[in-house]
Amino acid sequence: MPDPRLVLHIGAMKTGTTFVQDLLIANAERLRAEGWYVPDQRTVVRATRELLALTDAALGSGRAARPASLDDAPRWVALMDDVRARTAEPGCAGAIVSMEFLSYAKRPGVQRVLESSHGLDLRVVLTVRDAVRALPSQWQSLTRNAHRLSWPEFAVAARTRGQRPPHPGTRAFRRTQDIPRMVRTWGEFVAPERFTAITVPAQKDQPRTLLWDRLLDVVGVDPARTVTDTAFDNPQLGYGSCDLMRRVNDAGLAAEPPSAYRRVMRRLTHQELLPLRESESRPRVDQTTAAFAADLNGRSLAAIAEHATLLGDAADLPTEPPPSSSLDPGDVPAQVPDVEVRRAAEALFGGALAWCETEGLELPAELAAPLPHDLDAAVRQVAGVLAVAIARDPSHRLPTD
Incomplete structure (x- = not known):
């Protein structure tokens, strides 16, 4: 008998994760009827924060010091135990867990996820968005969470390499929007047939629910069996x-x-x-940042081709900058x-x-x-x-x- 499946949606940030999570919550009973368990989202958030708080640093001091382990993340262990228990019930095919902070994980964190998911058929999903759109959106979210960088500062820092110590904006970019890093980190441990990268639709005429449809394609549930009119709209500030x-x-x-x-x-x-x-107004990218974003899209597609399975349209991640008429001139975005x-x-x-x-x-x-x-x-x-x-x-x- 095959192991129950765990579909783990790891983000990335600013790729429709709130939209997906809101629909998972709204459709929890419908998905349950289709054989899929959706854990309480607050429990998932707390468990993920606890897991990511573990570092390679030894815990304790002196001879009592020891490496961090899953024993130090009881909420995450309890979440995985709950998933195993629920998916062992008759008629349950698996569980869906969505938490974008998991895209932050480094190698030890990914290893702990794999260690904790024993007895489950783990399938990892990463949602990916055009960097020209994702970068200013990420900056906007950072400002609402106590960050202090201006948009021009963040844009320049995102494309900066080799500075020691790294600029705070560079660290924030690499943590939240460096898709090639995320793909390589997870792809080191998860086989391409079990690791799916879903593109966020880029064209305005495409239905908003297409991202949800693509996720359910991985799960194996007909989107027509779910409702999408209750999805939360998460607009950015100006x-x-x-x-x-x-x-x-x-x-x-x-x-x-x-x-x-x-x-x-x-x-x-x-x-x-x-x-x-x-x-x-809206923050726009300058010509240099647009070129960086297009190159980032290209590197993301290359990493996906090597480590994952692409679901969606590669054109959603354009590798050429947009028309100059939609960009700020020069190599720094315009200040508001x-x-x-x-x-x-x-x-x-x-x-x-x-x-x-x-x-x-x-x-x-x-x-x-x-x-x-x-x-x-x-x-x-x-x-x-x-x-x-x-x-x-x-x-x-x-x-x-």
Whole structure:
């Protein structure tokens, strides 16, 4: 009797992973009827974070030091045990687990995944998107998670090689968007017939659900047996709002506790900044970054040809830069106009003031005053109010240089 199958969708970031995961959640019962178990997504996220937190560094000290092992990732082990137990039930063909952070894994992490999935027929899926679109999208997500780089800084850092120590933007790029690295890392341990790279549809006239259809092709379920009208739309903020986010992060907000930061900022950005999206510009790639992205697509396709099976259209990863009319000139992307950042600052400031009032946080006069004309000073004041909201403490102040 064949082992139950585990379809492990490992990302990458900004390739429709939220869309896929939302549909997995919405279709959990329908997929169960087709013989496929979908674990609770929060459990998957926590287990993955725990697994990736393990490093090659020894745990403990002195003679008690030892290498990290699966014993140090009990949540991940429990997840795999749960998958084995559920897929052993009559009528269950396998399980589907989706977590884009797994694309970050280095060799030891991949080895631990394989070690923990004994008794399961492991099939790995990597979703891949045109780098011209993925790079600015990744920067936008980074700004919403306390990163401090501007779009021009991130674009230049992404294509930088050989700098020691690596630029923070280079590290962020390699972790989240270096598809050839991901393919080689996983392909070292997973045979091509068990490793599928799915391209994200690039043409605007293609149905949004095509990515879902391609994933279900790997699983072996007819997409017609699922529903897709409940999928979450995860739009990016506009350029001005994203640049405001990196500026308040750089003003000291990045040092706030991550969980408290996310609690406040995710709600405020959705309520106050997302409505500005249609009136804001979009970050574009410059000609040099576009050439880098096209080369990255080519290297991704070459790595996939060597280590994985391609599902989709190679044309979804164009190896020639787009027309120059859609690019910023030169070798650095254009910075966003200050007027967009100012408009976003006013919106976020108003939302943060309302948040503090609702929470009963009485702000000092210098933070509650109207924003000054100088943009840098205005950003620092917005960051100060946000820090109070995050800390839930009117006396909390950001560090000053």
